[in-house]
Amino acid sequence: MILEHELLSTFPADTPVPARLVADAVVASGRVLVVLDDDPTGTQSVADLPVLTSWELDDFRWAFENRIAGKRAAAVYVLTNTRSLDPSEAAARNRAVVENSLAAAREAGVELAFTSRSDSTLRGHFPLEPDTIADTAHALDGRPTDGVVIVPAFPDAGRVTIGGTHYARAADGALTPVAETEFARDATFGYANSVLADYVEEKSGGRYQAADAIVLDLGRLRTGTPAESAAAIADALEGATQRTPIVADTVTENDLRRLALGLDEAERRGKKLVYRVGPPFVRGRIGQEEREPLGPDQAVGADAPRHGGLTVVGSHVGLTTRQLEALLRRHRALKVVELDVERLLAGDDAHVAETAERVAADLAVGDVVVHTSRSLVTASNPAGSLAIARKVSGALVDVVRRTLAASRPRFVVAKGGITSSDIAAHGLQIRRAIVRGPMLPGIVSLWEPMEGPAQGIPYVVFAGNVGDDESLADVVEKLSVTMRGAQQQKELIND
Structure with missing residues (x-):
């Protein structure tokens, strides 16, 4: 058994870093982070940021002109849903996002940096997506990318990187190298290495060598004051060139903030970086405070539809199936x-x-709750398995679209990455939204659709591989409580 505290005992202790230090640095840079999110679950760690499911020029104009609490957002999420696409389609979509965002940024006088947000368990199109972003940006702005910063950690969901190795934390606190988990056996995006430098070499077919990677371990991140560690990180990146892989340890929010300060300093010195990251990186990189979970009254407004709420379950990972079972056990009145x-x-x-x-x-x-049958159906090859997943997701989208036309739900919860992306963009036809915050500590985000047929319906994005067995039931219960209260009040009046 690998114990986290034993691994951490060889590194300096974690020390507090105020989010404001990072936020001030971001303001000083004037840079906006465009986050290409390969499924919508990347928003679960942030709050009060714009989300786009379309990436036309006008969509980016809206995002850059939009003001939240009187300020331009430090980051804009673009739901590319590329984890559900084949490599050529994923590359084309990444190119379109970069091209249109840069065009809108030139009009608005905004400087951009690009983040490829993907899975904290290492599934997705890598290195295809950061390479496509770097190629497209270079063609348009003439600046080559010096380094690709790889930060998949998601501590809130139990994924941490220590000493350059990526782990999944079990309920008892034990760590398992991520290549030994079910996620590494993914039919489309499987892999064999937990050491991130080796993972980069594996997934790039040797184009990027493990020996060439720069590893920013906790010893570098946690040594000295935040300013001292920022300088040390920037010094370590001086040799980065031609998309050098840069692997960063992360166990806590303070680690992310120290890393953010170092990356900001490296960029201030002239380095051009592209990021490949897990969900909480953006929160740390822009200096956003961790938000408390939304309460029932914050999640469902008084003007929400009075019908029941809809939960859509498409993910087939074991955790999702257990969460569905717990939901059905606890929510006895639920129609299935x-x-x-x-x-x-x-x-x-x-x-x-x-x-x-x-x-x-x-x-x-x-x-x-509408859910797919729980027996996972796959093909004999990754492309075939992806095609099956897309067909099933398309059917769920059609169900939601038809349902919305007949009866507006009080809320919608979508469980699973591909599922939640397709439901948002096509089932509910959400084009522009604001992510309002998490439903559980650090995980599961709530979007407010800003236009279209779903306006006024809270939309909850729930990844397939986060939370514990009771988390889905917890979220649905929180969303249902205001409706139950309204029904009880009506019954009292009628009595």
């Missing part, structure tokens, strides 16, 4: 509708319409 994957793959097109009719009817009397 299953979307049969075998019927979909057999070409039973009527099944989708029938499912949507059941969901819309059940919403009139209470909360509903």
Whole structure:
């Protein structure tokens, strides 16, 4: 068993770093971070930032002109959903985002930096996406990328990097090298290495060598004052050139803030960096405070629809299945509708319409969960498995779109990365939104749609691989409480 405290005993202790130090540095730089999020779950660690599911020039104009609490946002999320695409489609989408964001930034007089946000368990198109971002930006601004900073850690969800090795933390606190978890056996994005420098070499086919990676371990991050460690980090990056892989340890929020100060100093000295990161990096990089989870009254406004709420479950990781079981156990009045994957793959097109009719009817009397059948169906190759996942997600989207036309839910919770992305962009037709904050500590984000048919319906993005067995039930219960209170008040009045 690998114990976290034993690994950390060889490094300096964690010390507080105020978020304001980072925020002030970001303001001084004038830089806005464009976050290309390969599924929508990257927003779960931030609050009060714009989110786009479309990346036309006008969308970026809106994002750069938008003011939240009187200020331009320090980061803009763009939901690319590229984890559900094949490599060529993913590359094309990354290029379009970079091209249009740079064009809008020139109009607004804004300097940009680019972040490729992906999975904290290392699944996704790497190094394709940061390479595409670097190639496109270089072609447009003439500046080559010196380093690709790789920070997949997500401490809130139990993923930490120590000594250059990436781990998943179990409920008992034990650490497992991430390549030994179920995530590394992903049918599309599997891998064999937990040491991040080796992972880079593996996924790049040797184009980037492990020996050439710069490792920013906790010894460098935690030594001295924040200003001293920032200078030490920037010094370590002086030799970065031609997209040198830069691997950073992270265990706490203070580690992220120290890293952010060092990266800011490196950029101030002239380094051009592209980031490949897990969810909390952006919060640390822009100096945003960790937010308390939203309460029921904050999550569901008084003007929300009075029908029941809708929970959509598409993810098939083991944790999601256990969370669904806990939801059904705790929420006895919940109406349950299953979307049969075998019927979909057999070409039973009527099944989708029938499912949507059941969901819309059940919403009139209470909360509903629609979930895919729990037997995971895969193909013999990654491309085939991805095609199956996209077909199933497309069916869920159709169910939600039909349901929305017939009966507006009080809230929508989408469980799973591809699921939540497709539901947002296509099922609910959300083009522009503001992420308002987390539903649980550090995880699970709530979006406020700013226009379109879903305006006024709180939308909750819930990754497939975060939380504990009770987390989905906790979120649905929190969202349902205001409706139950309203129903009880009505009953009292009627009595």
